[in-house]
Amino acid sequence: MELPERESMEYDVVIAGGGPAGLATAIRLKQLAAESGSDISVVLVEKGSEIGAHILSGAVIDPIGLDRLLPEWREASDRPLTTEVTKDEFLFLGPGGGVKIPTIGLPRLMDNHGNFIGSLGNVVRWLGQQAEALGVEIYPGFPAAEVLIEDGKVVGIATGDMGIGRDGKPKSDYTRGMELRGKYTILAEGARGSLTKGIIQRFELNKNSDHQKYGIGIKELWQVQPDRFQKGLVQHSMGWPLPNKAGGGSWLYHFDDNLVSVGFVVHLNYENPTLSPFDEFQRLKTHPMIRDTFEGGKRIGYGARAIMEGGWQSVPKLVFPGGCLVGDSAGFVNVPRIKGSHNAILSGMLCAEHVAAAIAEGRQHDEISAYENAWRGSEIGYDLFRVRNVKPLWSRFGTIVGIGLGGIDMWASELLGTSLFGTLSHGKPDHATLKPVAEVKRITYPKPDGVLTFDRLSSVYLSNTNHEEDQPVHLQVKDMDLQRRSEHDVYDGPSARYCPAGVYEWVEEGGAPRYVINAQNCVHCKTCDIKDPNQNINWVTPEGGGGPNYTGM
Template sequence: MTRDVMPYDVVIVGGGPAGLATAIRLKQRAAEAGEELAVCVVEKGSEIGAHILSGAVFEPRALNELIPDWKEKGAPLNTPAVEDNFLFLTEKGSFKLPTPPQMHNHGNYIISLGNLCRWLGQQAEELGVEIYPGFAAAEVLYDDDGAVKGIATGDMGIGRDGEQTANYQPGVELHARQTIFAEGCRGSLSKGLMEKFSLRDGVDPQTYGIGIKELWEIDPAKHKAGKIIHTIGWPVKSDTYGGSFLYHLENNQIVVGYVIGLDYTNPHLSPFEEFQRFKQHPAVRPFFEGGRRIAYGARAINEGGWQSLPKLTFPGGCLIGCAAGFLNVPKIKGSHLAMKSGMLAADAVFDHLTSGADSKEATAYSAAIENSWVAEELKAVRNIRPSFHYGLWAGLAYSAIDTYLFRGKAPWTFRNHADHDKLKKASEAPRIEYPKPDGKISFDRLSSVFLSATNHEEDQPIHLQLKDPSKAIAVNWSLYESPETRYCPAGVYEVLDDPTTGKRLQINAQNCVHCKTCDIKDPTQNINWVVPQGGGGPNYPNM
């Protein structure tokens, strides 16, 4: 059965803040110029916002530029930030630290980024953008010259055995003059494009963190809308990059999360368990006592910053947002950068398409980034995250010097490293004993995944692929005691006793919340995350 073909001027892969800002800006430019421009957004989640997870304290700088009257149009920015707190935790106590200037949040808003994306989707559709949720971009299409000519959505109705079922429907080819990839952190197609076009040549490896988040409804007496708390220190050791956030939303809701750098070395460490343990701290637990957990999710985040950005353009398209790596780690914010990168890409692509240029590459986008406040912001903080490679205390000391003495203009740039090769062997690292969950403040993985509303059609190929299945036991189990069973926040990976082989790895792909941690942290890069059938995965309501 052949695939249908739908032609567009621009196809955007991903309905997050970057992709939607791009679509809106393209339509704005077309309207200003009196041009017709066919723009399409494909989103693998069941709806816009279903796969969006972020803290999130939102800096509205890019939104102010894109839609200046967003307040009048009802953008869901309802809770201004009113109070910043930065704490260092010991096992039993805490003390307040000066809030770094990058973490001052006056003028920002505590939001659900998923709900903001739903609103941005409405704005895009009102401008004539076609949005197709539930369609996963599974394949990049190339023309005879090797340039990108669009994407194909995944086939539906393929069984676990790889054969077509009675419900089989072929994917659709979306052809475009320019294809913009806004897949988010560690996008599967973006990863392939970086390899094909050597986009990472000459830049540092990207480095990542995993962020795990819960949404709670708490006692009104303990709630203060706009209050922000960040912590460092306990429960992780000083050689592990990690910290927490607690943000008070409206309606007596609070979001709590924990981020751990994926360059950690101890294979016995579990980011999920560290998060659950963190909530039991005496300075944290009282917020949740008598409250109710509403939602749960997890997502990898980029931490490499300026020196880890790839080349952004290639024949037929470009990378934007977290697909490229736009995130300010000291600020703990990336949405404003993602949106601005998309807006600059939209300007470059529109000018390219209307100029009649022979080239298929909108190279002006890279120059626009270099000359924008995006570059200014990221260059200023480029050394802060890598300074923590030397431990917590060295990182804090250097960050203060870099911020207050050099003001981000030090005449050197620290280098980043890949995360997957940092694990010690299990026999060389101390074991970590985690307390059992109490079911009130701390929980297990499976009850948490339930709150993410994750669902996949079970009779489909496993979307977590092992390049060499033998390595699961011969390498991961034998050397590291299968760290994937601990770094996965959704219980996807289990090592079971097998009467024939002794041990075997079971992959519970239906639990996957699409965080991409396994694709990043697997020590031999043996796990390859690809898109499942469209619409599968989490269905986050207000994350």
């Protein structure tokens, strides 16, 4: 059937994504308009059911972004961060024990004192309130599903249609999406955003940059016993349970009232297709230097998401005709610090300042080249430049040697203002690193005990994930025969292991393997879009409001 035309609304600026970068952009635009006595109309759409519903982070937060954006935030009665870091610990773990690494030997940029521990989701909810108070129109539950391009220029976005059945046909409650048109469109979708991916390809924004690198971060939130709680403690580890050639590490953060955020990051350039990041995380909690924290405690939250790890050399061109990239859409995470929200906020502010200047000059739909030219000389660039070789060294030499060389290089950058290695490239993209299952030693994992370690489905339950089941599957396999011949036959179905939500299964049916996609379990981490060895899975936005509904994450 022929679909009805979309209704449209006009704004000065359209923002896709309600995370720290998108909200900082919106807030700063409104601040600048007020300072100049003008008005800038701003609309922001967010695919989650509410602002903050899809936000997941450790999180130890460098407050520089909040301090610049809203200097009064520390005095607010409803301030979203109250726990300051009081103690830093770094552990190197082996199978049966480990050592604490003296913090005096670590580069100063790794010091967490002065930072805050908390829920980034709560920070984002608070930022949403500040944005609405300034006049930003915010529409949660409306995913940006399409970029509108006319005469080679981006002129806005369209939200997704609602009420389409699994068969692709409109149902009785079908509602056409809305066109939101603007002089400039800002993509703030976070890691591996579906629109951002398309825009980068369409305008060749990564033509002069290295390919992006990724990790998967898996997190649980625990309420622990008071005698196991150390408010303000930040603890990071590396080593066991991962093998030396598989990069990653853990965190434990103690904050608020007996809450502990525990998480595990696995770099997605690992080689063994039988490795399961979820199960490695569960094993981590059994380590003798970790497990005591959780004795008598209760797991109250779970989630997962991809992390941008390419850094300085992987940041694409940030501008295209009619818009800009901000935050993790651009890849502004500082990998060794495991921090990106501060740069997300700073990038949103920087973008807003240049977009506001363009609007004041009467421009629209052009490239904001001043933003592109400014970021590398800003605090964001300085933050990323100092650590640009840590990830390549880790990937090239493994955890023990790579981290040692990375530490030396960070000290050199800090003390001498230069690197010993220049700027290293990242090697293979993450989807190209898996070895055929015949070439690796298969990893087997213990069964969960339901007390300290858990299975995927009970974990997804805690994420409050929900999707309307009668809708098109948003995890699109381009060639199902290729998936069987390669993903199954050569690599032994790694999607069933790298997915932290039990979305993918290979089942035997009539003597042949059949690929089952449990799309309703998806927590929107995007790992499948990144790690599939043939780039045969395409993640697109599901119906609005679907996915996790994180609380306190």
